[in-house]
Amino acid sequence: MMRKHLKPPGFLLAIILSLALATFFVKLNITKNDTAKDDTTKNDTVTKVSLDHGINLNKPIIDISGWQLPSEMDYDTLSQQINGVIVRVQHGISMKKKNNAADQNGKDKAMDTHIQEFQKRNVPVAVYAFVNGTSNAEMRQEAKKFYERAEKYKPTYWWLDVEEVTMKQNFNQGIEAFRDELAKLGAKNIGIYTQDWFVTANQLDVTPFSSVWLAHYGGNTGYWDASPNTTIPYDLHQYTDKGRLNGFNGSLDFNRVANIEDYNKLFNHGQLVK
CATH class of the missing domain: 3.20.20.80 (Glycosidases)
Structure with a gap:
């Protein structure tokens, strides 16, 4: 399937959504780690997030x-x-x-x-x-x-x-x-x-x-x-x-x-x- 390329307006929106999702998953990651400390019997799979390091x-x-x-x-x-x-x-x-x-x-x-x-x-x-x-x-x-x-x-x-x-x-x-x-x-x-x-x-x-x-x-x-x-x-x-x-x-x-x-x-x- 042909790769879909973003047009400029959608391109900016996609960046914003990507950053928002990254923030959500990082918070989710922290929450899971804290929960694991309280309950050692749990073995939750932590979602790894690719950070963008401020890339524009x-x-x-x-x-x-x-x-x-x-x-x-x-x-x-x-x-x-x-x-x-x-x-x-x-x-x-x-x-x-x-x-x-x-x-x-x-x-x-x-x-x-x-x-x-x-x-x-x-x-x-x-x-x-x-x-x-x-x-x-x-x-x-x-x-x-x-x-x-x-x-x-x-x-x-x-x-x-x-x-x-x-x-x-x-x-x-x-x-x-x-x-x-x-x-x-x-x-x-x-x-x-x-x-x-x-x-x-x-x-x-x-x-x-x-x-x-x-x-x-x-x-x-x-x-x-x-x-x-x-x-x-x-x-x-x-x-x-x-x-x-x-x-x-x-x-x-x-x-x-x-x-x-x-x-x-x-x-x-x-x-x-x-």
Whole structure:
């Protein structure tokens, strides 16, 4: 079934209701604990509540790379305006052409600085890798480098950026080889970034992934004005590459989640991973 996305008025109402329910269940939790102290023979099941830690879902989640130069970013100002950041770790493991955003070995030039600066400011950080392997063996090598480069930062989620068909045959097998190798190395939360039309056109199997991140820009106005019209269940939506925030004099990719449950799933309840 297609995920239902909230329209702005319903969106705000949903947040209010969510907070009210959270408060109710927390009170219920306390009541049950107090009752248990008085009656040791009781074994009530306590309802666990996912707290939102003051998350404002109207704030965007941004994804960035070496194309957004650290020297041009005011991390203090940016950190106050976002709910999370997804940082590129690599564009494959080798670059055929040199560019200002990645080294010859594919590593993003700004990944360490971006991750460190946002984590210093308590912004939850996930990571992504542009998938570029031309064989199962290359896919596994890319996964190993991805893990080696990012594991020390304990990202909340690991994303495979799948935008191009890089294998002439068995592309699904290649993507699965990447995901499988990453999981074997110890990554727990592994998702795939793509577009709904790309999934359909290339018959991609996204079911092995624990989350799907879809790009769908609508009018690409810099604001959320459309959601993917798809039957693919997804948790994160990239809705523009023309977002603007104080602290960076350039355009940014903006992403959104539909509800606090999806946010908690992708960004560890708004807490840094220990």
